[in-house]
Amino acid sequence: MWTKLKWKSVLVVVLAGLAVWFSYPPFNIIDKNGKLVKSGKMNLGLDLQGGMHLLLQVDTTNISEEEAKDAPLRAIEIIRNRIDQFGVMEPVVQLQGGNRILVQLPGVTDRDRAKEIVGRTAHLEFKIVSDDPELLKKALAGEKVDGYEVKKMKTRDKKTEDVLVGSKALLTGNMLLDTRMDYSSEGFGQPYVALEMNDEGAKIFASVTGSNIGKRLAVLLDGVVYTAPFIREAIPSGRAQITGNFSVEEAKDLSIVLRAGSLPAPVNIIEERSVGPELGKDSIDKGLSATLIAGIAVIIFMGVYYLIAGVIANIALVLNLLLIIGAMACFKATLTLPGIAGLVLTIGMAVDANVLIFERIREELKLGKNLRAAISAGFDKAFLTIFDSNLTTLITAIILFQFGTGPVRGFATTLSIGIVTSMFTALTVTRLMLDLITLGGPKLEKIKMFQFFNQPSIPFLKYRKPAYLVSIIIIFIGMTVFILKGEKNYGVDFTGGMLQQFKFNQPVSENDIRGVLVQAGVADAKIQRVVGGKEFIIRSQNVNSDNVVSGLKEKFGDKAFEVMRVETVGPAVGADLRKTAIKALFFAMIGICIYVAFRFEFRFAVTAIIALVHDVLVGLGMVAITGREISLPVVAALLTIVGYSINDTIVIFDRIREDKKFKRKASEEDVINMSLNETLSRTILTSLTVLIVVIVLFLFGGEVINDFAFVMMVGVISGSYSTVFIASPLLIDWPSKKVKVKR
Structure with missing residues (x-):
């Protein structure tokens, strides 16, 4: 036995050491002067x-169809x-x-x-300019001029000149060899873009310039004339210039896109999500604060309630967090803001396995077993329940990863890793520490724990029909509000539109911002003042976000505010995301239904799914009633509720299955009531620890994750309620042929 414990101890120490090795430091270390001392290991x-x-x-x-086949791959390159x-x-x-x-x-x-x-096509063309003023007049009058078209060109004094350019390009950017930014030797050293052509391009350029001396040669980029100098002589060198009152930055960027080559076809930006560094830092600070506060709250609660066993659970919890961070660093997983929420949530859910084990040990001790036997039996009986409940939650996490995007995938990744590590720490580390304190030194013969309920005998099934009625009323009210609001329920993720967050240096009024929005053509936008007074979130179904930014700069000045984040989603992307969200919820429920039917009976799966639908509808109803919007984080919260709720339900289903084996003569109603009462302490404890964590996330996690935390709060309460008053009682009202029901 001691040899086995030694090897387990070595394994745990090695894993902890590797976790520290891979993850330290998790984030960048910055000195007092703002210089990077050491790069963080977390992506x-x-x-x-x-x-x-x-x-x-x-x-x-x-x-052409042939060109379209490989256009995306060429564009990527x-x-x-x-x-x-x-x-x-x-x-x-x-x-x-x-x-x-x-x-x-x-x-x-x-x-x-x-x-x-990224998005500039960068199609470069050289075209001859007509010097016939009569042709230009005709073209400006709207008459068709064969082979020519009118273009606008900005002059050096920032005025606009009409030029008549040929429709056929004599030379294109495909023959460029190199480009660079340089400075003019005249005036104030105006930056320009110098072009160098390959051998074939140089020959064509020499021929074009040689045969058109005295004429103007227009240089067009994506159909816009940047310059149109006179050709004084033939240019055999294959060198040319693009001038156009560029800033240094504009000239550099233009040389970059020309050097990389033109895109095979135009590209349209159909979704944009931009986050400023200050908001990113703020999110990290608030996320880590929420994690720390939630961890301390859970540690205090477990230590007070379970005493020595609680201290052991807390050690396992700290190791669990360390393993999650180490695993993410090792596998180069990306930590996102919803990922931090998943980390915080894992704290609450990781406690569940230890609660299951400790409550089982308590029951075995009440039967008169000694501590060693009670520990062994407690772990044996809790194993399948822990495995079933965690696997069903893992199913939802995997589906969320499959159908999620960006930050939501980060949440699914963190949650998946957390489920695996929490099972390991509960079943291996907690067991190891209990074995060490009961086998070594002065042997511990009993463990004291507090208990909410000693031997409860609440007739839960007696209240099932009033509970059904309460649920129907709550869902009816929520869904009525949801249906009446229609498209207003959905955020920009699912309808298309824009969301912008600004932080002003000085307080500004909503009326001033509204005036800017009207001028920018987004009068329908909603303005939300963020806590603190100087931050505003603007939402609109109009995707032209640049007009808003330029309007605010004109009204308040360039340095008066900072763009914290911008989310712009095209209607096609919004429709795709909505379909994806529905698929994710559907497949999560189907996956859970199949697993529960396999592990129990089909009627168990049916009642579990009804309870899950109940929880999702309650969550959606509360989102509508409170005026919140359905976004990707909210969908992630709904899927997490599905995982949490089925976790709770599986625990009771496992106990019902176990009690039926030992209470063969009891009615189904008595067995279910007995199982609900036997697991009541665990249900309350787990709900309480998860609720503590989610409330901390809601209060301290920051504005971006607030909706996620709110839906999770609703879900934890609804999930615990539906497990006790919906899923289990429905087994009576959806009986199998062998069910005995008291009349």
Whole structure:
């Protein structure tokens, strides 16, 4: 026995050491001067470190079917080259679906510049300008001029000149060899873009310039004339310039996109999620604070209630958090803000396994067994319940990962790892520590614990019909409000539109902001003042977010505010996300139904699904009643409720199955009532610990995760209620042929 314990101890110490090795330091260490001392081992999502998430759609409508086949892949290569030259660390550029490209740019906060570099087609053309004033007059009058079209060109004095350019390009950017930014030797050293062509391009350029001396040669980029200098002589060198009153930054970016090559087809930004560095830092601070507060609250509660056993559970809990962070660092998983919420939630759910074990040990001690026998029996009897309840939650986490995007996947990843590590710490580490204190030194012969209920005998099934009525009324009210609100229930994630968060240096009025929105063409926008007074969240179904930013700059000044985050979702993406959310909920319930039917009986699965639908509808109803919007984090919360609720239900179903074996002569009603009372302490304790954690998340987690925490609070209460008053009682009202029901 001692040899086995030694090996277990070595295993636990090694795993803890590896977790520290892989994860230290989890986040960047910054000195007093703001310099980076040591890079953190955790990969942070864009919502925590700041950056941009762009979803691009390749527009293949104006190219041939053959060209359209590989256009997305060619576009990915060109966009990746542009980003590499832009200097972004660890960018993500990958195909998503048939013609969509996902681009993630960590640390990038200049939205306009990044979108210009990523989304610009950069189709370069050289065209001859007509010097015939009569033709120009005809074209301006609306007459058709064969082979020519009128273009606007900005002059050096920032005025606009009409130029008549040929419709046929004499030379394109496909023949560029290199580009660079340089400075003019005239005036104040105006920046320009220098072009160098390959051998073939140099020959064509020499021929074009040689045969058109005295004429103007227009340089067009994506159909816009940037410059149109006179050709003084033939240029055999294959060198040219693009001028156009550029800033240094604009000239650099233009040289980057030209050097990387033009896109095979235009790309449209159909989804954007940008987070400023300050909001990212604020999210980390609030998330870690919530985790710390929740952890301390749970540790105090467990220590007070279970005493020595609670101290053991707390050690296992701390090790569990360490293993989660170590595993995420080892597997290069990305920690997102919802991921921190998953970490916080894991604290509450990890306690559940220990509560199950301790309550089982308590029951065995009451039967007169000695401590060693009670511990052994307690772990044996709790194992299947822990396995079943955690596996059903894992099913929802996997489905959430499969159908989720970005930060929501981060939540699913954290939750999945947390489920595995919490099972390990509860079944291995807690058992190891109990074995060590009962076998070594002065042997411990009994463990004292507090208990909420000694031997409760509440007739739960007697109240099942009033409980059904209460649930029907609550769901009816919630769904009525939900239906009446219609599309107003959904946030920009599912309808398309924009969400912007601004932080002003000085207090501003909502009326002033409303005036800007009206001028920007988004008069329908909702304005929400964030706690603190200087931050505002603006929501609108209009996706033109740049108009709002420029309008606010014009009204308050460039430095008067900071853009904390921007979310812009096209209607097509919103529709896709809504379908995906519905699929995720559907498949989660189907997966759980199949597993419960396999482990128990089909009627158990039916009653469990009814209880889950109850909890989802209650959650949706409360979102509608409180004026909140359904977003991706809210869907993640609903799926987590499904996992939590079935976890609770499985515990009672396992006890019902066990009690039926030993109480064969008892009626089904007596068995269910007995099982509900035997697990009542566990139900209350688990609900209380998870509720503590979620309340902390709601109060201290920050604005971005507030809706998630609210829905989770509703779900924990509803899930505990439905387990006791819906799922289990329905076994009586959906009886099998062998069920004996008291009349």
